[in-house]
Amino acid sequence: MYLFLVGPPGIGKSTVAPILARHFGAAVVELDREIERRARKTCKAVIEDEGMERFRDLESSVLARLQPTPAWMVVDTGGGAPIRDANRARMRQLGLIVGLRGSLDRVTDGIAATMAKRPHQHIAPRDRARSVLSERREAYNDADVTFDVDGATVPEVARAIAAWLVSARGVRIDVAGAERPSRVLIRAGILDHVGPHLADLGWRGRVALVDEARTASRYESAVTRSLASVGLEPITLRVPAGEGAKRLAVAARLWDSLAREGIGRDGGIVALGGGSVGDLAGFVGATYLRGIRVAHIPTTLLAMADAAIGGKTAIDIAAGKNLVGAFHSPDAVFADLTVLATLPARQLSSGLAEVVKSAFLADRDSVAQLGRGLEGVRTGDLGALLAAVTIAAEVKAAIVSQDPREAGIRELLNFGHTMGHAYEAASGYRVTHGEAVAVGMVYATALAELLELTSPALRPQLEQLLLRATLPTRARLPSAVWSFVLRDKKARAGKLRWILPRRIGRFSEVIDVGERTLRAAARIVGDRAA
Structure with a gap:
């Protein structure tokens, strides 16, 4: 996941980038430094010796060479990086474009402080600022989100961007399944929006909410309200906690309850809980009426990072764990980061095992990212949690999509x-x-x-x-x-x-x-x- 900071010269991209990166344990990529590394001379020397068009070509080449990665990267771009349509298209292939915007006075001050970085700056900073804002207005407006920097400190700007990502925008990861595509939605507060998302996916009628007592006491009412808000009719079905849920007798009781309550293929099952509840509910959904819709609301890091994604469902038998099951892709997985705040430390650490596994399967950048963000994850920092869950979910989604x-x-x-x-x-x-x-x-x-x-x-x-x-x-x-x-x-x-x-x-x-x-x-x- 790349976050490209764009905006006029001197707007503060270089100072915001490292502070924003710390919110997620991300690395920082300085586009100008990468250009200089490739050209083996300063950006100023490239423009003086070879011309602005050559500099823009190098800039585009550096963007094109950035490799997709589950790790988070904050990219400090040059003021002219988004001018070319192809550059903005490449940024969107890799992540999000985050614009920084300021008044003419703010941009003038920034340009005055950075004039030495570029040659042939013989016009007054205010004239240069007015020209840049006019000529590049369309490019700067073509961002996924834009933040005003006037009157805000650098930490305040970084916090605002991080808060938008964690609580408003979040992350969506698409998974190709054998029967149907699935989406994984990761953000704080998504619990209250499960109903509208399922309605958008075509869910209608009665919906069975499967959970266990402890999880139900904390989150069931919020989920049922959300489902009812769009006209869905939730009924709740309680199951034992932990591995005790994954027994044939429990599955049989659920089949009977679904039939008695009139759950059909227009509705489905919503699994609210950890991996065991998800495994059981998914298995019941795969087998009842030869398959009905399922959605997961994982409430543990382990389930968010692994168990809820990919459509594997199972129950246990005497001979071993997960020996009876089916592949049945969920319509959606709703990972609400705020539920992890109440997770016991041992359970949080348990989930981190799957995140570590995913990082080692991915690349060195992901391992380094997890290393930087690990303390934040363990203390419940939402930015660090968003990045960690995203790494695991992206790795699993990419693999499952190729081999469901x-x-x-x-x-x-x-x-x-x-x-x-x-x-x-x-x-x-x-x-x-x-x-x-x-x-x-x-x-x-x-x-x-x-x-x-x-x-x-x-x-x-x-x-x-x-x-x-x-x-x-x-x-x-x-x-x-x-x-x-x-x-x-x-x-x-x-x-x-x-x-x-x-x-x-x-x-x-x-x-x-x-x-x-x-x-x-x-x-x-x-x-x-x-």
Whole structure:
């Protein structure tokens, strides 16, 4: 996600950019500096030696070379960067255009302070400001949002932009599904707007709101009000909390309730809760009437970052977790960041395991971004949470869109999960899913080291980030873990498949690793474990 700051020369883009970036743990890209790096001379020298048109070509080239990334980047553009239509089109491909606007006096003062950056500035600053504002009016007006800087301090401008992103605009991520497309909407306060969004998607009639008691006490009334506000008829169906919800008997009770309440294909199921509620409600939605609509309102970081996205649904049976299920894409996922404020610290850390996984699957920029924003996430900062949830959601959405039924590339999302699921089950679910996946990622990286697929430098990077998220990196794996590993649902012809890292952003599937190597990796994970 790129945020391009545009506006007249001297309006304050360079001073706003780093402060805005800190709100999200983002990096800053200075367009002029990138031009100078490529040209191997100052911007002023490029214009003097080769002309303004050559400078504009370099500017366009630098924009074209920016790579899409789930990480957040704040781009400090030059005053003329948005002049070319192609430049603005490229900015929109990569993110949002945020305009800064000021009075003639404000722009005059800014230009007077920056005249030395450009050659041939022989006209008075006020005349230059008047000319720039007139000639570039159309380009500057073509922004996704514009903020006035007159009378505002730099921190105030940055806070206003951050607040708009977190609470007004938010982030929308589209997911291509096997049956239908899905949208993930991430912003603070979206809980109150679920009804209008579902109505826009064509939901009508009766809607079943599936939740558990604790979540219901906090959020059920807001959701039912929102649904009723657009003429939908919500009925509430209560299920047990946690893994206790994911039982066949609970699913059967829901099927009976849906039939009794007259829920049809014009309405659907809204799952309000964590991953277990979402798994159960999605499975019931996939099977009732051979499939009805489902929407998710995840209330944990783990569900926002992973479980609610992608259409995997499941219940547990005695033989193992998630062994009975279906693929059933939700119409929408509504991730309201404000609900994370009440999440216990252990649950928040558990969700961070999936965010760390996504960052390592993505690229170095995403890992660096998470590192910068981690403390903010743990203290409930909404900007840091928006960036973290977006990273995970974008990574998962991109992979699921290419492989909605886990026939190929989607298996990358199982990094850390083969051993993680086994450890979680063998512990009797005393460790959380995120804690188990954290250990599973360390195990997979140790396995990659032993197979000489990755550098020994990778695991310390992973472990450092996990420790900062207050997640475990060591555990004595119970002997029962091996029987659960062998039951892994991703096995083919009795052979286990492991998703192992080669480096950040590059992973491989490895089949049929020998038992000696598997146990050696377990010893590494168990070393110094309590």
